[in-house]
Amino acid sequence: ETGVTQTPRHLVMGMTNKKSLKCEQHLGHNAMYWYKQSAKKPLELMFVYSLEERVENNSVPSRFSPECPNSSHLFLHLHTLQPEDSALYLCASSQGATGGILGYTFGSGTRLTVV
Amino acid sequence: KQEVTQIPAALSVPEGENLVLNCSFTDSAIYNLQWFRQDPGKGLTSLLLIQSSQREQTSGRLNASLDKSSGRSTLYIAASQPGDSATYLCAVHYGNNRLAFGKGNQVVVIP
Numbered sequence: 001e002t003g004v005t006q007t008p009r010h011l012v013m014g015m016t017n018k019k020s021l022k023c024e025q026h027l028g029h030n031a032m033y034w035y036k037q038s039a040k041k042p043l044e045l046m047f048v049y050s051l052e053e054r055v056e057n058n059s060v061p062s063r064f065s066p067e068c069p070n071s072s073h074l075f076l077h078l079h080t081l082q083p084e085d086s087a088l089y090l091c092a093s094s095q096g097a098t099g100g101i102l103g104y105t106f107g108s109g110t111r112l113t114v115v
Numbered sequence: 116k117q118e119v120t121q122i123p124a125a126l127s128v129p130e131g132e133n134l135v136l137n138c139s140f141t142d143s144a145i146y147n148l149q150w151f152r153q154d155p156g157k158g159l160t161s162l163l164l165i166q167s168s169q170r171e172q173t174s175g176r177l178n179a180s181l182d183k184s185s186g187r188s189t190l191y192i193a194a195s196q197p198g199d200s201a202t203y204l205c206a207v208h209y210g211n212n213r214l215a216f217g218k219g220n221q222v223v224v225i226p
Contacts, residue, residue: 006158031212042119043204043216056212090158097211098146099164104206104214106151108158 003027006091006107013081014115021076021110023091029105030095032074034066037088037109049074050097081114088112117142117209121217129225134192136220138205143183146208150179150190153202153219162203163190195224 004025013019025032034046048056049068063085065077074091091107094100118141128134138148147166151159163172163179165188171180176193192199202219209215 004158033212040218042218043206045214048212050212088156092159094212099149099208099214101164101166103147103149103161103164103208105161106159109156111156 004091004093004105004107006089006110008110009108010111010113012113012115013078015081015083017081018077018079020078021089021091021112023074023076023107025072025074025091025093025105027093027105028095029093030071031093031097032068032071033092033094033104034074034076035090035092035106037090043090047076078112081112083114086112086114117145117207117213117215119205119207119215119217121203121205121220123220124218125221125223127223127225128195130195130197132195134190134195134199134222134224136190136192136203136205136222138188138190138217140186140188140207140209140215142209143186144209145183146210148179148181148188149206149208149214150177150188151204151206153204155202159204195222197224197226200224 031050036044047066067075088109090109092104149164150162165181178191204219205217
């Protein structure tokens, strides 16, 4: 596989469930990101990991918990979500803090619906 | 804080016409600017990346220009096709691991 792979593609969960989103990049990049995309809003940065260290936590509620076990994998653990958390969650990767010569590469996203 | 605006929000053009999509940003201190395409419910596909020292980038029918001093970028798509129908997103890299997005230009190319 090449690029950035996200699983699952679709997820429906109740407000009391616990689930995880997975992201894997095959590009040798050293930075990974979680973004949230809601209808009619610009993409919102949630978390940034650079060299496996979390360098950004953009005032995200604690019901979202990221994990980066190595430079190729990124997880977003979800628990006790709210209906307003329903959105498309996108993972991205880049080489270096300024995107390098190729910029950011995004995955296909996970469409999350909280019921 | 960097703000990115894309105009128009939505447009429809007949097949064969050229498309002009505009992006403006408030802080000219940027590292680079990246244009993406997004199909409904899908992820983002990178189209072009312009470094801050460059004026334009070209790939096939696509050409993107950058005027950093005035805070503007324009994406030109020549001879549009129905397959160009999508949302086009402009993103500005303005700091360490910081990428600011516009809301997008939603394009429909009518056969």
